[in-house]
Amino acid sequence: MQDVNTMEKKLAEYKCDTNEAICLKLVRFPEDVDDDSTTFHPEYSHQLFGDDEVAFGYKGLQIQLFYSAGNLSTLFKVKYSAKVTEKFDCVEPDDVEGKIREVIPAGFSCNTDDFISLLEKExxxxxxxxxxxxxxxxxxxxxxxxxxxxxxxxxxxxxxxxxxxxxxxxxxxxxxxxxxxxxxxxxxxxxxxxxxxxxxxxxxxxxxxxxxxxxxxxxxxxxxxxxxxxxxxxxxxxxxxxxxxxxxxxxxxxxxxxxxxxxxxxxxxxxxxxxxxxxxxxxxxxxxxxxxxxxxxxxxxxxxxxxxxxxxxxxxxxxxxxxxxxRATDMSDVEQARDYRLEVKKRLYGPYRKNQREITKMKKCLRPEELASHVSQMDTQVQHEELEKSYQEVLGDYRRVIERLALV
Missing domain, CATH: 3.40.630.30 (Gcn5-related N-acetyltransferase (GNAT))
Incomplete structure (x- = not known):
């Protein structure tokens, strides 16, 4: 058992977060290629590397996808400090290069010098x-x-x-x-x-x-x-x-x-x-x-x-x-604030009214226990709480728009 756990720990060292490993760059000048400050990383990589967004089989994995800033001529390189097959013959690493090649069109460079020469054509x-x-x-x-x-x-x-x-x-x-x-x-x-x-x-x-x-x-x-x-x-x-x-x-x-x-x-x-x-x-x-x-x-x-x-x-x-x-309402004025709140809640209440009408129609065809289940979903107190929550969320969204308008 100890040997198995030890093996698992060693193999875990060969797992890489693909959102960190993928290095993207928009290159304007040759010096940008080696400038880490111009690098950015994905928010998502699950479509290629699964829901856990992990690539197995490498230490220090770096997947470089560099693009010329205008024409998007592409440099694609895979780097790593160690590969799992170098120490464990029975374990295969993920085909990282193959996965990337599935989504980037043909015509990319794998050589930095070739890529830099393309910058001259920008x-x-x-x-x-x-x-x-x-x-x-x-x-x-x-x-x-x-x-x-x-x-x-x-x-x-x-x-x-x-x-x-x-x-x-x-x-x-x-x-x-x-x-x-x-x-x-x-x-x-x-x-x-x-x-x-x-x-x-x-x-x-x-x-x-x-x-x-x-x-x-x-x-x-x-x-x-x-x-x-x-x-x-x-x-x-x-x-x-x-x-x-x-x-x-x-x-x-x-x-x-x-x-x-x-x-x-x-x-x-x-x-x-x-x-x-x-x-x-x-x-x-x-x-x-x-x-x-x-x-x-x-x-x-x-x-x-x-x-x-x-x-x-x-x-x-x-x-x-x-x-x-x-924006035109003085929300510190009780009457103005009440009128606005009722106006918005009246619209937000629409889905609840529709649900109630559907339950009324279903009364004839539902068994008592089914009807009780639907009615319990429409508890008045719950409705009011949900309506107030929706209203406050909408109000927050609207205020952010108004704040941004003030900056224009």
Whole structure:
């Protein structure tokens, strides 16, 4: 038994956390390759290495996936200080290299010198597609305003399909349920963010992030763009690029008469918060959302104007109304606070009312013990507690949007 435990402990030394082992980098200059400060790591690696996100068989494992900042030319190398087969003949290490090769497209370099030579060609790289929007962000680190561009691209753009195959590999590391898309489908729209920067007097471009949108058909002659995946790469997160991208995408589709409204596929909590901020910012300019109209409640005029001018559906327009009404409400005033609370809780109570109606319908077909089970789920005290909890969570989300608006 002792020998078995000793063997297990020794083998445990050959387990590596793949989120730490995978080293990602966007390389602008040759010196970036050996600069650890430019390295970032995945949030997720379970799609390749299982739910425990562990690779077995190595000590000091380092999986290098370095990309040129613009064209995303790729360097792939696997390093380690020791391998399990060097000491234990009967144990096989995980095929780390094979797993990575399954997801990165062919054409990568395995030699650092070859990769650095590709950096010299970055001057030839120019953003794909049509320029939609240009903006600046002040960089404290650089001490200057940096310029960014947002481009709209479709897959027919020469060279883009190959570029997208390299770009989408980042999704695996930063979106928990990420999947690759069929980019050959011409219903896909792509929106890319690039930073303009100078190198030896030349203007170059670096990838910041992107969004994919699928255009669904809506009878009889409309489309409904649905945001599929959105990613701002880690070196650029927290700088406002996500809001700039989402607003630019909304403004683009607002110019398309065939678009009914814009939705999102299985949005994350962070995406919902970002969307709240962007839609509120856009709706503030609409007459129906003016401060003097907010106190009269959510109206069909608000829903219609948001849909007609900004392609925002009724559900999202209602959420925008609640945020703007909170912004215009003096919550220290007992009466104003009560009116606002009742207005929001009335909407939140909708699912409970629906559940009650369903129970009423089921009374005729349920056995007594089944009915008792359903009714117990609808205990009034529990409802009130859940409703208050939901209200406080919504209030917290709304206040964060209002705080961010104050900084604009």
């Amino acid at each position: 001057a030839n790289f120019k953003p794909f597609g049509t320029l939609l929007h240009t903006y600046t962000v002040h960089s404290v680190e650089e001490g200057e305003d940096l310029t960014y561009q947002i481009h709209k691209v479709n897959v027919s753009c020469p060279g883009f399909k190959e570029f997208h195959e390299r770009l989408q590999t980042f999704l695996l590391w930063f979106i928990e349920t990420a999947s690759f898309i069929d980019a050959d489908d011409d219903r896909w729209d792509f929106f890319l963010v690039f930073e303009k920067y100078n190198k030896d007097g030349e203007t170059l471009f670096a990838v910041v992030g992107y969004m994919t949108v699928y255009n669904y058909y809506v009878y009889p002659d409309k489309t409904r763009p649905r945001v599929s995946q959105m990613l701002i790469l880690p070196p650029f997160q927290g700088e406002g690029h996500g809001a700039q991208l989402l607003e630019a995408v909304h403004r683009y589709y607002c110019t398309c008469p065939k678009v009914q409204d814009i939705t999102a596929e299985d949005p994350s909590d962070n995406y919902v918060k970002l969307r709240d901020f962007v839609l509120v910012k856009l709706c503030m300019a609409l007459p129906s959302f003016s401060t003097d109209r907010l106190k009269h409640g959510f109206s069909e005029e608000m829903a219609h104007e948001a849909q007609d001018k900004l392609k925002i559906n009724k559900k999202h327009a209602r959420r925008v109304y609640e945020i703007l009404r909170l």
